[in-house]
Amino acid sequence: MKILVCLKQILDPEIPPRDFTINRETHQAIQGSANLVTNIFCENALETALQLRERSPGEITALTFGPASAEDSLRKALALKADQACLVEDDPATSHNSATTALVLAAAIRKLGEFDLIMVGREAGDWGAGQTGGLLAEQLGLPYVAFVDHIESAGDGVTLRRQTELGWEKVEAHLPLVVSITNSEENVPRIPKTRDIMMSARKSVTSWKLSDLGLTDDEVKSNGEALEVVDLYLPEKKSDCDFIEGDSIDEKIDEFAKRLASIVQSA
Amino acid sequence: MKSIVVCLMPGAKFDKPTAGLLAAARGLDGQLTVIVPGTVGDDTTASLAGQADSVIVCEAAGLSEYQPELVLGVLQLVCSDLNPDIVLLAGDTYSQELTPRLAGRLGGVSAGDAQSLKLENDNLRVTRSVYGGKATAVVELRSKPAVVWVRARSFAPAAARDSAGSIEKRIVELAGEAAKSVDATKIVERHEESTGTVRLEDATLIVAGGRGLGGPEPFEELKKLAVVMGAQQAASRAACDAGWVPVQWQVGQTGKKVAPELYVAVAISGASQHLMGIADAKIVTAINTDRDAPIFKHCQFGLVEDYKAVVGPLTERLKALLS
Ligand SMILES: Cc1cc2nc3c(=O)[nH]c(=O)nc-3n(C[C@H](O)[C@H](O)[C@H](O)COP(=O)(O)OP(=O)(O)OC[C@H]3O[C@@H](n4cnc5c(N)ncnc54)[C@H](O)[C@@H]3O)c2cc1C
Ligand SMILES: Nc1ncnc2c1ncn2[C@@H]1O[C@H](COP(=O)(O)O)[C@@H](O)[C@H]1O
Numbered sequence: 001m002k003i004l005v006c007l008k009q010i011l012d013p014e015i016p017p018r019d020f021t022i023n024r025e026t027h028q029a030i031q032g033s034a035n036l037v038t039n040i041f042c043e044n045a046l047e048t049a050l051q052l053r054e055r056s057p058g059e060i061t062a063l064t065f066g067p068a069s070a071e072d073s074l075r076k077a078l079a080l081k082a083d084q085a086c087l088v089e090d091d092p093a094t095s096h097n098s099a100t101t102a103l104v105l106a107a108a109i110r111k112l113g114e115f116d117l118i119m120v121g122r123e124a125g126d127w128g129a130g131q132t133g134g135l136l137a138e139q140l141g142l143p144y145v146a147f148v149d150h151i152e153s154a155g156d157g158v159t160l161r162r163q164t165e166l167g168w169e170k171v172e173a174h175l176p177l178v179v180s181i182t183n184s185e186e187n188v189p190r191i192p193k194t195r196d197i198m199m200s201a202r203k204s205v206t207s208w209k210l211s212d213l214g215l216t217d218d219e220v221k222s223n224g225e226a227l228e229v230v231d232l233y234l235p236e237k238k239s240d241c242d243f244i245e246g247d248s249i250d251e252k253i254d255e256f257a258k259r260l261a262s263i264v265q266s267a
Numbered sequence: 268m269k270s271i272v273v274c275l276m277p278g279a280k281f282d283k284p285t286a287g288l289l290a291a292a293r294g295l296d297g298q299l300t301v302i303v304p305g306t307v308g309d310d311t312t313a314s315l316a317g318q319a320d321s322v323i324v325c326e327a328a329g330l331s332e333y334q335p336e337l338v339l340g341v342l343q344l345v346c347s348d349l350n351p352d353i354v355l356l357a358g359d360t361y362s363q364e365l366t367p368r369l370a371g372r373l374g375g376v377s378a379g380d381a382q383s384l385k386l387e388n389d390n391l392r393v394t395r396s397v398y399g400g401k402a403t404a405v406v407e408l409r410s411k412p413a414v415v416w417v418r419a420r421s422f423a424p425a426a427a428r429d430s431a432g433s434i435e436k437r438i439v440e441l442a443g444e445a446a447k448s449v450d451a452t453k454i455v456e457r458h459e460e461s462t463g464t465v466r467l468e469d470a471t472l473i474v475a476g477g478r479g480l481g482g483p484e485p486f487e488e489l490k491k492l493a494v495v496m497g498a499q500q501a502a503s504r505a506a507c508d509a510g511w512v513p514v515q516w517q518v519g520q521t522g523k524k525v526a527p528e529l530y531v532a533v534a535i536s537g538a539s540q541h542l543m544g545i546a547d548a549k550i551v552t553a554i555n556t557d558r559d560a561p562i563f564k565h566c567q568f569g570l571v572e573d574y575k576a577v578v579g580p581l582t583e584r585l586k587a588l589l590s
Contacts, residue, residue, distance in 0.1 A: 013399045016561065017539055020401045029398060041521075098367065099376060125540075127397050127404075128520065130379050131367040138371025141444075143336055143451035146364040149514075163514060164360040165523070166466075170456035177452070182521065185510030226376040226410035230392065235403050241563040244570045253577055256552075256570045257584035260531070263550055264496050264589060267471050267528040 001058040001153060001175075003049045004115040006105055006132070007042040007077060009070040011035075013125035020234075027232040029126070038073040041121025043189035045181035046077055048151055049119060050190070056153045059083045061112060065104045066090050071205055079192035079200035086112060086206040088213065097227040098131035100220050105132070106139035107213040116175040117158065122147055122182040133180035142178050145171050149184035268297030268389065270353040271346055271412075273369075274315065275333060275361050279307045281314040283469070286424035288357045289318040291417050293425050295386055299432075300349060304341045305330045316434050317427030327439040333361050335452055340445035343372040345437065351412045353391055355384075357419040358524075370414035378406060381417040391415065399520055400543035418524060420468055421547060460515045465499070467518070472498035473527045473548075475518060477541075478505035479534025479555070480574065486512055489533060492582045495589060501525065503535045518544035533574050537562025554578075 012035045021030045049060050062077035064070045065088040074085035088108050090096070109115065118140070123130035137144035148171075150161040160171040163182055181187065192200075210220060244259075246252035272292045274285055292299055299319040303312075307324065315322045325341050338361070346354060346369065354369065356362035363379060370377030381393040391413040397404045408415070441449065467473070474493040476486055486500070493500050501523070502516040518525055520540040526547035533554045535541060542565055545551060553562045553569045554577055563569045570577065 011398075013540065014538065017401050020398065022402055027404070029402070097376075102371075122521065125399060128380065128395075128399070130363065131370075131377050134364065134367030135371050135377070138368050143448060144364070144368060145335065145452055147360060162360075164457075165515075167458040167460035167515060169454050169458065171452055171454050173452040174450070183504070183508055184514055185508055188508055226408070227378065228407045228409060229404055230407045231405040232397070233403055234401070235396075238565045239567075241566040242568040243558070243563075244568060249572060249576060250580070252570060252572065253580050253584060256554075256568075256577075257581055257588060259568060260496065260529070260552070260581075261585055261588035263529045264472060264498075264585075 001052070001056060001117060002061075002113075002115045003052065003058055003117045003119065004061045004063055004109060004112070005042065005046050005049050005077070005082070006118070006120045006136075007046065007062055007064045007073045008039045008121070008124045009036050009064060009066050009073045010039050010124055010126040012037045013040070022232055022234065024232065027229040036069055036072065038076060039121050039124045039126075041123060041125070041181060041183065042073075044183045044187045045119040045121050046080060046082065047187040047189045048149070048181050050080060051187070052151050052153065061086065061115070063105065063108055063112070064088070065101055065108070074205050075200050076192060078203045079196040080190065081196070084206070085203070086208065088208050088210070096224055098129045098135055099226060100224045101132050102135035102139050103223055104210065104213065104215065104220065105136055107215055108208065109140065111208070111213060114176070116177070117151070118142070118176070118178045120178070120180050122180045133178055137178035140178065142176050143173065144178045145173060146180045147182045148179040149182050150186060151179070268295065268353070268386070269349065269351045270295055270297055270299050270355065271349060271351045272299065272301045272319065273342060273354060273356045273362070273365075274301055274303045275338070275357065275359065276303065276307065276311070279305070279311060281311045283424070284357045284359065284419035287419040287422035288355060288417060289315070290422040290425040291384055291419065292355050293318065295353065295384060297352075302342065302345055304338050305333070312434055313431070316431040318425065319432045321433045321435065324434070324436050325439045326436060327441065329449075332454075334449070334454060335364060337441070337449045339365055339368055339372070340441045340449065341439050342369055343445065344439055344441070346373055346412070352389070354412050354414040356414070356416040358416055362416045366414055366416045370412070373412050373414065374410075375412040375414050376408045376410040377414045378408060379416045381415050382421060384415070384417065396543055400539040420524070420526070460513050467499060467501055467516070467523045467525055470499040470525065471528045472496055473501050473525055473529070474498045474531045474533065475501040475503065475535060476506055476512075476533050477503040477535030478509070479536075480506065480511070483511040485574070485578070488578045492578055492585070495582050495585045498529075498531070503541050520544065532562050533578070535562055536560050537565060
C-alpha cells in the first residue's frame with residue numbers, strides 16, 4: 001500500500017500561556033523561545049501509517065508545506081523510517097488558510113505519484129482549523145473519512161475505526177482514500193532511536209518550490225484571500241483561586257466537602 | 268442574504284444542538300432554509316419550520332442513515348440549487364466531516380468551531396479559539412458560500428417565529444460522479460460508548476481525572492466520589508491516551524465541550540487545551556499537589572493536597588452531608 005502522510009510543523013502548543021505572545025497588527029503568534037514541533041495529530045497519523053506498514057507491505061511518504069525549518073518534521077519522519085520525504089517550500093512571511101494548503105498539497109501529491117491512502121491530522125494544534133483533510137479530498141476528487149484512529153487493510157480496500165462523539169464506528173472503504181487521524185491509546189507516537197536520527201540526516205529530502213508544482217504566487221495568494229484573519233487577541237485572565245486552608249488535612253477536606261455539598265444541593 | 272442550516276440530527280430529534288444551531292443562524296439577517304438530509308418525524312419538521320422560512324426534507328435511496336458520500340452528494344445538489352451565501356452546520360462528528368467538503372464542492376470557503384457569528388459588509392465573521400485556547404481569532408470568510416460548523420450547544424435556543432415556514436419533501440436522485448462514489452465508503456457498524464446516564468455535554472456535575480492519578484485504578488476511586496455526588500466522570504487527554512479510560516471521556520479542545528454547574532478536576536494540570544473544554548463550566552475546582560498548577564487560575568476554590576489522601580475521606584464526608 002502506498003501511503004502519504006501530511007505533516008505540519010507548528011509552534012509548540014504545550015508552552016504555557018504566560019510564554020505565549022502575539023503580534024496584534026499582523027495577527028500572528030510570536031515564536032519567542034518556543035520550539036517548532038510536528039503537530040501531534042500528524043504524528044498520530046504517521047504512527048498509524050507505521051503500524052499499518054508493519055502488518056502489511058507498504059511505502060510511506062511524508063509531505064509538508066512550510067518554511068525551510070519544516071524539514072525538521074520530515075527528518076524526524078525519516079528517523080521513524082518513512083521511506084521518502086518531500087518539502088514544498090513556502091515563504092515564511094505569508095500566512096495561509098486551509099484552502100491554499102490543500103491546493104498546494106494536492107498539487108504536490110499529484111506530482112509525487114499515485115497513493116492509496118492519504119493521511120492528515122484531525123486538526124493542527126496552532127489554528128485548529130480541521131479543514132485541510134476534507135478540502136484536500138475534494139481537490140483530489142477522493143472520498144474522505146474523518147477522526148479515524150485505526151486502519152486495517154482488507155482485501156483491496158481498508159477497514160477503519162473512527163471515533164464519533166458517542167462512541168465509534170467501523171467503516172469499510174475503497175482506495176484511494178483520504179483520512180484524518182485522531183489520537184487513541186494505540187497511536188501514541190513512538191520515539192525515534194538516536195542512531196536512526198543520525199542516519200536520517202543523510203537521507204535526501206525532495207524539495208520543491210510552488211513554481212515546481214505549476215502554481216503561481218498569485219494563484220495561491222488569491223485563494224488565500226478567501227479567508228482573512230481580521231483580529232487576534234489574548235483572552236482575559238481569570239480571577240484568583242480561593243485555596244482551602246486549615247490546620248489539618250481533615251479540616252481542609254471537611255471544608256472542601258461542605259463547599260462541594262452546597263453546590264451539589266443547589267445544582 | 269441567503270442562509271442554509273444543514274440539520275443532520277443523527278438522533279432525528281429537535282435537540283439542544285439543533286436549537287442552538289438554528290438560533291445561531293437566526294442571529295444573522297435574511298432568508299433561512301433548513302435542509303434535512305434524511306427522514307424525521309412530523310413533530311421535528313414542525314419544530315424546524317417554527318424557526319425558518321422554509322424546510323426541505325430530502326429523500327433519497329439509503330438516506331435513512333448517515334453515509335458520508337451519499338449525504339454530501341445530496342447536500343451538494345440541494346444547496347447549489349439555492350445558491351446560498353452562508354451554510355451552517357452543528358458540531359457533531361458528521362457535520363465536522365462534511366463542512367470542508369461541502370465548501371469545496373460549492374466553491375466556497377470553510378471554517379469550524381465558531382463560537383460566535385457576525386455579518387460585516389455582507390461577509391461572515393467567525394470568532395474562534397486558536398492556539399489551544401491561548402488566543403482568540405476573528406476570521407472573515409470572503410468567498411461565497413461560507414460553510415461553517417458552529418459550537419451549536421453554546422447558543423441559547425430562540426423562541427419559535429410567529430408564522431411557521433413552508434415544508435417541502437424533496438426526492439433527490441444522484442447522478443454522474445456523485446452517484447458512482449456513493450459506495451466508496453460505508454459505515455457498517457455503529458457503537459455507543461456509555462459515559463453515564465446523560466451525555467457528558469449535558470451533565471450538571473462532573474468529576475474529571477488526569478495523568479496525576481497514575482493509572483486506571485484511581486478512576487474507580489473517583490467513581491465512588493462521582494456516584495455519591497451524582498456526577499459524571501470525565502478525563503484529560505493524557506489519561507485517555509494512556510488507555511486508563513475511554514477516549515469519549517476526554518474533555519478539551521479535541522474532546523467534549525462541557526458546561527456543568529460544577530467541574531472537579533483531580534490531578535489535572537489545566538493545560539490550555541483542556542481548559543477549552545470547560546470554558547462554559549459555572550464553578551471549577553481542583554485537587555492538585557501543585558499550588559502553581561494552571562488549573563487553579565480557573566478555579567473558584569481549590570485544594571492543594573495529594574488526591575490519595577483526599578478522595579476516600581472526601582467521599583465519606585459527602586455521603587454524610589448529602590444523605
Ligand atoms: C493539539 C492538541 C490538542 C489537545 N487536546 C486536548 C484535549 O482535548 N483535552 C486535554 O485534556 N488535553 C488536550 N491536549 C493535551 C494537553 O496539552 C495536556 O498535555 C493534557 O491536558 C495534560 O493532561 P493532564 O493535566 O492530565 O496531565 P499533566 O499535565 O501531566 O498534569 C498532571 C497533574 O497532576 C498533578 N498531580 C500529580 N500527582 C498528583 C497527586 N498525587 N495528587 C494530586 N495531583 C497530582 C500534577 O501536579 C499535575 O498538575 C491537547 C494537546 C494538543 C497539542
Ligand atoms: N502546511 C501543511 N503541510 C502539510 N500538512 C498540513 C499542512 N497544513 C495542514 N496539514 C495537514 O492537515 C491537517 C489538519 O490541519 P488544519 O486543517 O490546518 O487544522 C494537519 O494535521 C496536517 O496533516
